[in-house]
Amino acid sequence: MAEPAIKRSDESNKIVDEGIDKGIARLTPKKIEQVINKVLAAETGARLKTYVGTCVHCGLCSEACHYYLSHDNDPKFSPAGKVKQTIWEILKKKGKVDQKFIRDASRIAYTECNLCRRCAMYCPFGIDIAYLISIVRRLCHMLGVTPLYQQDTAHSHSATLNQMWVKEDEWTDSLFWQEEEAQDEIPDLRIPVEKEGAEIFYSVIAPEPKFRAQLIYQAAVIMNVAGVDFTMPATPGWDNSDLCMFTGDYEVMGRLKKAHFETAMRLKVKRIVMGECGHAFRSVYDVGNRWLAWKMPPIPVTHAVEFYYELLKEGRIKIAEKYDKPVTFQDPCNIVRGRGLHDKARYVVDALCEEFIEMHPNREHNYCCCAGGGVINAGPPYKMKRIEGNKIKAEQLFAAKTRGAKVVIAPCHNCHGGLEDIIHHFGLDMELHFLGDIIYKIMEKPV
Amino acid sequence: MHNIGTWDWETGKRLIADTGKWKDMFDWVEEPYVSPDGERIVAVVKTGEMEYSVCENDTPWESTFDKVWYLRFGPDNRLTALVSSTGAWTVAVDGAAWENTFDFVWNTKFGADGKNITVAAQKDMEYFAVTNDIPWETRFSALSNLTISHDGKRVAGVAPTVKIKQGDIFIFQEGCYSAVVDGKPWDVNFVNVWDLAFSHDGEHVAAEVRTSLYDYTIAVDGVLWDKIYTSVWMPQFSPSNGSVTAPVRIAGKWTLAQDGKLFWDRSFAQLWHHMYSPDGKKIAAVVAPKYGRWTIAVNGIPWSLTFGDLVTDAVFSPDGNRVACIGKEGGKWTIAVDGKAWGEKYDMVWQPVFSPDSKKVAAKAEKNGRYTIVIDGKPIKESYEALWNPVFSPDSEKILIKGIEGNPDGGKYFRQVLPLTDVTG
C-alpha cells in the first residue's frame, strides 16, 4: 500500500441532520439573541473574557489540530479558526446572529472539534480552546440545535441514566449472562452484583452491555483471576459515560455523575475502577464532578490502564506468553492529556507484548482519534467527515505500520471506534484491540 | 425497625452459625447477610451443578434455583431472595417462591413493618411493579425509580406514557414520561420524571420533573409548581403539614424551596438529600457552603465543620435535635455529629445510628480490613472479620452487635448484646 489515499467529499457541509435542521427551524433571530445573552451572562466570566482578550491571532494553535492537518491546512479547521467562526463572532455581534450562523456554529462545535485539548499545548498562552468550543456547544444546546444522534443519546441519559436506553433489568441480566458464559471457561467465576463493602465498583459505559458484552466477560475473568474484590451495581448509576457533557446539557451531566458516585457510596466501595473509556474518565474526573461542587471525585476513580498497571506490577495477573505481534499504542486524550497515564500504559504494553513500536507524535502530543468529544456519537451522517477529518491519523498509523506495527492498541472506546473506521477506510490492514483483549488472551488462567 | 422490643435483649454472646464451615459444605458461598434482629445469617450457596440455594444458620433451604440473588431482610426479619427456575424469575420469601413468575424481577422494597414487599418486574418486555405477589394490571414499556409509601401499601414509579421510537428526539422533547402510582399514570406527561416521594400518609406523590430540556420543577400529584428552575433534586413532604420542599437551582446556586417559593434564605454551591426531623420541625440537608467543601445545614444554617471529599448518609436523632452524618476528608472517613467530627479516621464508615433516647451515636467502621463498632467516637475493644450495623435497645442501655469473628475461613457468627456501660465505660 502506498500513502493513504485522500478521498475528500466536499459534501460535508451539506450533511442533512434533522436534529440541527429542525432545531434551526424553530429559532428566530430574536430568540437566538435572547438565549445567547442570557447564557453568556449567567454562565461565563473571567475565563471567556480573558481568553478572547488574550488571543493575539497568531495561528500557532493550527498545527495542533488533526482536522486542520487532515484538511490540507485549511485555516477554517484550525482551533482559533473555529473559535473565530463561532464565539468571536457571537461576542462581536453581541448575540445578534442569524439561523444560518447558528447552524454553522453547531456543525463546527459538535462535529469539527473533539475537545481533545491538544491545542492548549500549542497555544503559548495556554488558552483553553476546548472550553471555548464547549461554550458554543452549551449555547447550541440551549438553542436546541444539536446533532440528532447525539441528542438522542443525551435523551437516553436523561431517561435511563445510561447512554444506550438500557433498561434496569437488561443491565443486570446482561451481567448474569456474561457471568454464565464465563463460567464455561472458569467454573467458579463470579460477577458480584450489589455486593456492599467490596473494594471496587467496576463501572462501564452502556455500549458494553449493549454491543461489546465480551468486554464485561473479559473484565470479569481478569478480576476473578487477579482475586479482586469487586462489585457491579444492579441500579442506574452503573454507566459512567456522559454524552450530556458533550451536548452541553450540564444539568443532566450533573445528574448522571451524582447517580454514579452515589452508587459507589451506597455500595461502600473504596474506589471506582472503570473500563477502557476516555470520555467517561473526563466526565467523572474533572468535569461532571465539578458541576456538582465536588472538587475531586468523592470516591477515587481508577482508569483501566492504571488498574492493569497495578495488577501487573503487583504480580496479581501473570502473563503465560507475551503477545507476539508487534503493537503500537494510541494515547487517548482524556487519560493522557487528561490524566498522564501514558507511562503506565507503556509499562502495561511492555509487560504484555514482545515488541512495541511508538507512533509519532505520542504521549501528550498524540493526535486525537477524531471520534471523541461526542463526534462519533453524532452518528452516521458524519461518519465520512469524521474519517476524512483524520487523514493525519491514517498517516501516523501507516508510519508505525511501515516500521513493523501490526496491531494498534487503543484503550478507549471512542479511540477504538474512530481508529476502526480509519483503519478500514484507508485500507491500513491493522488489527485493533483494547488492552483488556490482549490481557485476557495471554494471561495465565486456572485450567 | 419493627417490633424491636420483642427481640432478645438479654446481655450475652450467642453463637448463631459456624460460617467458616460453609466453604466446606458448598462449592460456592457468597457474602453473608444478617437479619435485623441478628438471629439469622444467610448466604447464597451452590448446592449442585447450576443449582443454587440459600444457606441459613448452617442449613440450606430445601428449595433450589438456577440463580439466586439480592438477599434482603425485611424489617420484620423475613428474608427475600430474587430467584429463577428455568428462566422464570420470582421472589422467594423465607424460601417460598411467589406463584407468579416473570422474565425478570429486581429492586426489592419493604414497607415500614415489612408486611408489604414490592419488586419491579418485566414480563414479555412489559414492565410493572408487583406487591406481595400481586402485579399491577397496567404494563409499561419501561419502569424506573420504583418508590413505595411509608407503609409499603402504595407503589410509584416512572414510565413512558407515549410510545417513542429511539431517535425521535422531537417527540421525546414534547414529553413522553409520567409518574405512575399503583399502575395508574398521572394524566400529564413530562420530558423527564426522576425521583419520587410519597407523603407520610401515602396519599400524595411529588416528583422531580423536566418540562422541556431546560425547565425543571416539582410536580405534586401531577400538578406543577408555578416556578421553574434550572435544576432540582428530590422533593420531600413535610410530615407535619404536608407541604413539599425541594432543592432548586437558581442562578447557578442551590437553595431550598417550599411549594414553589423560596424557603431557605441562603444558597449553596450544592444542596441535596434534605430530610425532615421525625416531628417535621427541622430540615437538615447535605450542602456545599462553598465549592469543594461539604457539611450539613440544619434549617439553612451550615455547620462550621466542613469536609473536602464528601458528606453523606445524614440522619436525624429520634427527638429531632441532633444530626449525624458520614464525612470524608483526604481519603479518610469519619462520623460527624452536630458539627463535631469524631477524632479517629477510618478506611470506611457506615451510616451512623442514634440510640432511641437520642443520646448516643454508633457506627460500623473499617480499618486495615477489620471492622469494629464505634460509639460516640470510641471503638469497642473487639474487631471483626464481618460486621453489620449495630442496633440500640429500646431503653438505650444496650447495643446489639452482629459480627463474624476470626478469619474468614474459620469465621463464626455471633449475636452479642452488650450493656453500653461495658463498652464505653
Next chain:
Amino acid sequence: MHDIYNFVSGPLVWVSFIIFFGGSLYRLISMAVLAKKKDVIVYEYMSLKYGLRSILHWITPFGTVKWRKNPILTIVTFTFHICLIFIPIFLSAHIILWKESWDISWWYISDTTADVLAVVVIASCVFFLIRRIVLPEVKYLTSVSDYIILAIVAAPFITGFWTYHQWPGFKIMGIIHILSGEIMLAAIPCTRLIHMVFFPFTRGYMGSEFGAVRHAKDW
C-alpha cells in the same frame, strides 16, 4: 515645537504611564474579581508549583515541543519580545531622561547595541507582518486591529531609529517617537497587547490544570 515637545514629554508621559499601570491593574483586578464571582474553579485549581513549571517551559526558548517545531519563529518571537522590553528600559537616551527628571538611573546599553537591536525589532515586526499576510492560517485570523496593533508596536522603534539617525524630518519624528511610545504603553491595557499582562495567568492556569490535576505536561 517647544510646546509640543514639552507636552508629549511631560503630561502625556504621565497620562500614558497612568493608563498603562492603572489600566493593567484594573484589567487584572477586574479579571480576579470576575473569576471569584463566576469562575471560582480557577482559584481552586491554580497551583503555584505547576503554574510556574508551565510558565518556565514556555518562556524558555525551545523549552516546548511547539517552540522546537518552529525554530525560526521561536528565535524571532523570543528576540522580538526580549528586545521589545529590553531596549526602552536600557536605552541610554531614555535613562538620561529618567536621570534628568527623577535623578534615577541604571545600567544601560551602548547606542550602537541599541541601534542593532532596534533593527531586530523592526525586522521582527516585518516578519510578523509577512506572516500575517502570507500564512493562510494566520491571515484567516487576522483583522484590521491586528495590523493596527502591529503598527503600534513597531512605531516607537521605527521612529526612534529614524530620529537617532537624523534622517530628514527627524525633529518631527522625534516627537512622533515619544508619542508612539506613549500610545503603545497606553494601548497595552486596552488591546490584545494585554496578553503581556495575562500570560502568567492563562498559562499558569493551564499549567495547573495539566500538572496538578491531570498529571500531564502542557508543553
Next chain:
Amino acid sequence: MGKRTLIIYMVITLLVCIFAVMSGYSQEDVTTVEDSAFEEKMRPTVQFLHDEHNEAAEIEEECNVCHHVYEEGKKVEDESSEETECSECHTLNKGDNPLSLVKVYHLQCKGCHQKKKAGPIMCSECHPR
C-alpha cells in the same frame, strides 16, 4: 594611594591644565561644548557657537547665567566661573554615574531652552550626526 593611581591622577591634572590653557586661548571662538571629564563620548560633541548663542539669547554681558558660582547652595550674583570647567565643581567622584554630569549639562542647556521656549531641546538637535 598606589603608584599607578598617582600617575593617572598626575596625567589627568596635566591634561586638564593644558586644556584649560588652550581653552583660555580660544575663548573668543568657542564652537563646541567640551569637558575634559567626558573621556568617552556617547554622542557626538555638541556644536555650540558661544558668541552667537549669547547674542541670540541676549546674555552677552551676563556670563554667570551659565558660568555660575554657587556658595552654600545659593547662586552668587556677581561672580562667574568662565575659567572653570563645569566638571570641576560638578565633580564626578569615583564610582559616580557619568550621567550625573550629563544631567547637569542637559539641565543647563535644555532646561534654559525649555524655560525660554527657544533653542534646541531634543537629543539630535544638539548631538548631530
